Amino acid sequence: MVNIQLSGAEMVLKAFEDHGVDTIFGYPGGAVLPIYDELAKRSASKDNKPMRHFLVRHEQGASHAAEGYARSSGKVGVLLVTSGPGVTNAVTGLTDALMDSIPLVCISGQVPSHLIGTDAFQECDTVGITRPCTKHNWLVKDINDLSRILHEAFYVASNGRPGPVLVDIPKDIQFQTGTYIGPETVKHKSYRPKLKASIDTIDEALQLISSAEKPVFYTGGGVINSGNAAVQLLREFVRLTGFPITSTLQGLGAFPGDDNQFIGMLGMHGTYEANMTMNQCDLMINIGARFDDRITGKVEEFSPNSKKIHIDIDPSSINKTVNVDVPIIGDVAHVLEDAIKLWKTKVYKTNKAEIKNWWSTIDQWRKKDSLKFDQGKKTIKPQYAIQRLYELTKDQDTFVTTEVGQHQMWAAQHYKFSKPNRWITSGGLGTMGFGFPAALGVQVAYPEKLVIDIAGEASILMCIQEMSTAIQHKLPVKIFIINNQYMGMVRQWQELLHDKRYSHSYTDSLPDFVKLAEAYGAKGIRVEDPKDLDKSIKEMIDYDGPVIFDCVVDQNENVFPMIPSGKSHSDMLLGDETEKSEISDEGKVLV
Amino acid sequence: MEDNLTKNTVSVLVDNEPGVLARVIGLISGRGYNIDSLTVAEVDAEKHISRITIVTPGSEETVNKLISQLEKLVPVSRAANVTFEKKGIEREMALVKILSTGEKRVESMRLSEVFRAKIIDTTHDSFVFELNGSPHKIDAFINLMKPLGLSEVSRTGVVAIARGTEKM
Numbered sequence: 113m114v115n116i117q118l119s120g121a122e123m124v125l126k127a128f129e130d131h132g133v134d135t136i137f138g139y140p141g142g143a144v145l146p147i148y149d150e151l152a153k154r155s156a157s158k159d160n161k162p163m164r165h166f167l168v169r170h171e172q173g174a175s176h177a178a179e180g181y182a183r184s185s186g187k188v189g190v191l192l193v194t195s196g197p198g199v200t201n202a203v204t205g206l207t208d209a210l211m212d213s214i215p216l217v218c219i220s221g222q223v224p225s226h227l228i229g230t231d232a233f234q235e236c237d238t239v240g241i242t243r244p245c246t247k248h249n250w251l252v253k254d255i256n257d258l259s260r261i262l263h264e265a266f267y268v269a270s271n272g273r274p275g276p277v278l279v280d281i282p283k284d285i286q287f288q289t290g291t292y293i294g295p296e297t298v299k300h301k302s303y304r305p306k307l308k309a310s311i312d313t314i315d316e317a318l319q320l321i322s323s324a325e326k327p328v329f330y331t332g333g334g335v336i337n338s339g340n341a342a343v344q345l346l347r348e349f350v351r352l353t354g355f356p357i358t359s360t361l362q363g364l365g366a367f368p369g370d371d372n373q374f375i376g377m378l379g380m381h382g383t384y385e386a387n388m389t390m391n392q393c394d395l396m397i398n399i400g401a402r403f404d405d406r407i408t409g410k411v412e413e414f415s416p417n418s419k420k421i422h423i424d425i426d427p428s429s430i431n432k433t434v435n436v437d438v439p440i441i442g443d444v445a446h447v448l449e450d451a452i453k454l455w456k457t458k459v460y461k462t463n464k465a466e467i468k469n470w471w472s473t474i475d476q477w478r479k480k481d482s483l484k485f486d487q488g489k490k491t492i493k494p495q496y497a498i499q500r501l502y503e504l505t506k507d508q509d510t511f512v513t514t515e516v517g518q519h520q521m522w523a524a525q526h527y528k529f530s531k532p533n534r535w536i537t538s539g540g541l542g543t544m545g546f547g548f549p550a551a552l553g554v555q556v557a558y559p560e561k562l563v564i565d566i567a568g569e570a571s572i573l574m575c576i577q578e579m580s581t582a583i584q585h586k587l588p589v590k591i592f593i594i595n596n597q598y599m600g601m602v603r604q605w606q607e608l609l610h611d612k613r614y615s616h617s618y619t620d621s622l623p624d625f626v627k628l629a630e631a632y633g634a635k636g637i638r639v640e641d642p643k644d645l646d647k648s649i650k651e652m653i654d655y656d657g658p659v660i661f662d663c664v665v666d667q668n669e670n671v672f673p674m675i676p677s678g679k680s681h682s683d684m685l686l687g688d689e690t691e692k693s694e695i696s697d698e699g700k701v702l703v
Numbered sequence: 704m705e706d707n708l709t710k711n712t713v714s715v716l717v718d719n720e721p722g723v724l725a726r727v728i729g730l731i732s733g734r735g736y737n738i739d740s741l742t743v744a745e746v747d748a749e750k751h752i753s754r755i756t757i758v759t760p761g762s763e764e765t766v767n768k769l770i771s772q773l774e775k776l777v778p779v780s781r782a783a784n785v786t787f788e789k790k791g792i793e794r795e796m797a798l799v800k801i802l803s804t805g806e807k808r809v810e811s812m813r814l815s816e817v818f819r820a821k822i823i824d825t826t827h828d829s830f831v832f833e834l835n836g837s838p839h840k841i842d843a844f845i846n847l848m849k850p851l852g853l854s855e856v857s858r859t860g861v862v863a864i865a866r867g868t869e870k871m
Contacts, residue, residue, distance in 0.1 A: 239722060244733055248777040251721065268777055301718050302780040428771035431764075 141194025143221025175205020180553025211540025334400020
């Protein structure tokens with residue numbers, strides 16, 4: 113590898129090329145002009161590989177679009193923003209990516225080196241602001257460090273537990289010329305995440321698995337992050353054992369949602385059978401999940417009688433909130449590969465008779481049909497809308513993103529995913545405004561596929577400006593709004609916890625979404641009558657361009673089942689009976 | 704979490720790069736831990752490795768969680784609990800200024816000999832003592848100096864290392 117002389121701006125694009133990046137999301141500004149200038153020169157010259165730049169309308173949109181791109185394709189998402197407000201606007205997306213372990217590289221411009229610390233125009237302490245919301249970040253102080261830092265940035269973002277990183281480049285460095293070294297010569301000084309786990313520990317886990325009487329697989333986003341091999345190995349292992357499997361919100365799609373061994377999502381709005389199985393099991397096999405508070409409910413009463421195996425690439429996830437018996441630190445694909453090999457060579461068997469009994473218990477719980485709802489004739493039930501959307505789109509390879517709230521939970525419950533990376537949702541941070549820009553990023557990665565953002569009428573307004581991006585870049589994303597005119601999840605909590613005082617959760621003066629779509633040059637569809645739903649969904653799917661689908665639904669519907677704050681898995685509200693939930697003051701404090 | 708709030712000494716080996724200290728202490732405050740003392744200095748000039756020593760109150764369980772969070776930081780290569788009870792050696796240095804005359808002045812000097820403190824500055828009305836030892840010993844010295852004209856104290860915070868052949 114010959115070391116070449118390049119300007120800082122050229123180095124950024126060269127590093128992108130060396131890391132296989134051909135797509136970036138961004139917004140120009142004073143402190144990144146040299147890099148934008150290189151982009152212009154590049155597209156004018158025929159010698160270089162094309163670099164697609166998607167101009168967003170707000171940097172939050174760039175960060176979520178990069179997330180959507182990364183979450184759907186498994187590649188690193190890249191965004192380019194300017195100093196000051198450019199980068200502070202991107203902070204929400206960086207934090208979102210950190211919480212859900214999504215690999216992003218954010219390049220931010222900074223005021224020239226000699227102005228740093230002088231409160232210059234559009235200056236902010238970018239590395240200070242983004243330190244707690246990135247996996248790692250760098251401020252480049254010397255042009256000759258730049259290429260190394262860029263290569264480290266891609267390495268850190270995508271290795272170990274993935275996450276967002278940021279490289280802050282002062283404008284003078286972008287202009288300076290220095291030596292560019294290639295990625296193959298750069299090795300990070302100290303960061304070496306462990307991929308393989310010890311065989312002895314895996315064997316210990318297999319012994320528990322072979323003797324378990326009431327086991328359950330509890331899988332999360334770590335399986336999807338680990339990649340397609342992990343997904344295939346998980347499916348093989350689950351089928352090999354015949355055990356029931358439940359998944360977190362982030363893990364949906366790793367195991368087929370319509371498979372009989374899949375007992376639905378677990379947690380606060382999980383199915384009755386999934387939560388009861390977790391509560392009663394004698395062995396929990398956690399693969400790439402992190403015992404999040406949405407999952408555990410009251411930690412003291414979480415699955416009280418089970419042994420717990422926990423496979424995670426991040427050692428700090430082990431025993432963080434729930435103590436486990438067999439911690440296995442490693443990458444899901446590597447661990448499962450070793451586990452399956454060992455299972456076969458040691459000829460382990462499961463306890464078939466007991467597993468059969470366990471399934472009959474689970475089938476009893478399934479009979480509760482905890483996701484049932486009564487459609488009726490008058491208004492569209494939100495669950496029905498999603499069910500119809502699923503039925504009418506399941507035969508093509510559809511990608512679904514969501515905003516955050518009731519619609520997100522209904523989508524998770526009623527839309528069944530048979531492949532990984534098709535379900536793109538903000539889980540950890542719970543970012544309203546995520547779904548639409550994320551859908552744009554998905555559409556960029558898969559131009560020919562159907563991409564739907566299942567939205568709420570409140571969330572969609574948080575990043576609606578990106579409709580202009582969709583039109584400019586011809587991204588035919590469909591926005592499916594479950595419109596109940598309330599911040600539905602806020603309203604649900606106010607109903608249950610605050611004696612129905614609906615403080616500021618009703619949205620007056622909503623826009624006419626059909627006209628709004630048309631104002632941008634997209635198509636608008638509004639549906640109120642259940643019998644028009646199918647026809648209109650088909651119309652939406654068939655339209656070649658972005659659509660806002662305003663689905664007016666029942667305003668009073670709540671998401672059930674629900675584990676209220678501070679309760680355990682066995683205290684689910686199912687929403688049907690005249691059940692009353694006494695939520696303790698302790699529970700009210702929780703979110 | 705208020706059970707067994709003992710003091711723990713945690714040693715952290717980090718790449719000496721800009722912002723690494725901010726990262727470490729930001730993590731500690733961001734995750735709700737406290738810092739009683741903190742020292743930091745480069746210990747390997749060739750590899751640019753610094754050693755940070757943090758004294759933090761908490762149960763063994765919470766400190767173990769802190770250690771795995773610290774090890775998650777990209778520039779952190781190792782973190783370990785080197786608390787005295789875990790067979791670590793802990794030392795600290797203090798500079799102690801006494802303002803007094805007459806019998807009190809003589810008494811402070813006599814006590815300083817017992818503690819093997821050095822007098823590194825003096826006037827007719829003052830002493831500055833330099834004292835090395837365990838944090839415990841320094842606490843005891845300072846307490847004894849209180850009625851003898853204690854004016855000002857500056858302490859380095861704890862540095863620690865494991866006994867015997869054990870290496871971080």
